[in-house]
Amino acid sequence: MQIFRFLLILFLINVSGHLAAQIDLHRYTTATDTFYWKKYTHFAEPKKLNLKPYMVKGAKKITEKFLQTNLFLFPQFTNDSAPRFGVNDLKKSLFPVDINGDRNADIIFSGFSGGESDMVKIFLNLGDRFELVFEDYQYITRLDYTDGKLDKLQTADPGCCDAYLWFTREYKIQHEIPYPGFIKGKQTVIYKYTEEPRTFLPIPKPFRAKTDSLMVRASAARLNEPFNPYLDTFGNIVARYRTKASGVVLAIKNDEKGNPWCFVEIYPDTTPSASILYDTEKIPTFIRGWVSLLGIEFY
DSSP states (O other): OHHHHHHHHHHHHHHHHHHHTSOOGGGOOHHHHOGGGGGSOBOOOOOOOOOGGGOOTTHHHHHHHHHHHHGGGOGGGTOTTSTTSOHHHHHHTEEEEOSSSSSOOEEEEEEEOSSSSEEEEEEEEOSSOEEEEEEEESEEEEEEEETTEEEEEEEEEOOSTTOOEEEEEEEEEEOOSSSOEEEEEEEEEEETTOBOOSSOOSSOEEEEESSSOOEEESSSSOOOOSEETTTTEETTEEEEOSSOOEEEEEEEEEOTTSOEEEEEEEOTTSOOSEESOOSOSSSOEEEEEEEEGGGEEEO
C-alpha cells in the first residue's frame, strides 16, 4: 500500500510539472511566448485626427439643420431597443467643414457605425439637401487642403477585438460638378508589434530582392521560433515570398551582432506565398516590415 502511494505521488508530481510547462491555448496571446516585441518600441496605433480645428463657424446650428432631414440615416443612435448611444452622442460625431471651398458647410460624420467598427461618412452640402459622397471604416488620420479645397484624405483601420494589423488608406479628391470624386490610392498594412526605427532615411531607397526567398519580419532580428499558434507563424516572421519582391527601404539599423537590417515597404505587384496578413486580397496593399540587408540590393 505504501509503495502504491509513493508511486501515485511521483505520478502526480510528474504530471503537474508537465502541465505547468504547457501553454494554455485558451489563455494564449501573441505575447505569451513571442515576447520579443517587449524588447523594443513598436509602432503606435494610427492616431485619430482631431476634426474640431477644421469646423466652420456656427457649427451647432448647421448640425441641427442637417439632422432635421437626415436623422433617419443614423438608426444606431435612435433605436430604442439598443440604446447604446443617443442623439446627443450623434451630435458630437458630426463635424461641419467645407471640403470644396464653396463656403457652404459640408458634414463629416465620424463615430459609431452600429457594429464593431466606427465609420466615416462625408455629406456634401448642395443647398437644398446633403448628399453622401464618401464612406469608409474607422476614422480619419489626415486631411490635406490645397487652395481651400480638400485635396487628400487618409483613414486608418486598426480593427477591433482580436485584430492585430493596422491599415491606412489614402484618397485623392477630384473636385467635379456636382460631386467630388474620392479616388482610392495607397493602402498600407503593418503588424501592430512591428519594431519602430529610431531614425528614417531622408529619402527612401528603391530595392529588389536578390532571390525569391525574401522573409519579412516584425523586428530587426532573425527569430524562427517558437511557433505561434495564434498567428500560425514562427518567431517574428510576418510574410514569406517565393517571387522576387521589390519596394523601398525606409530605415536601416544593425542588430546586437552587427547584422544589417532594413525597414521596408514592399510593393503589391508581388504577393507573399505565406503570411499573417488578412484583408489584403481585394485592394493592392503595401506591406511594411524588416528584411535582412544581405537579401536585397539597391537600384
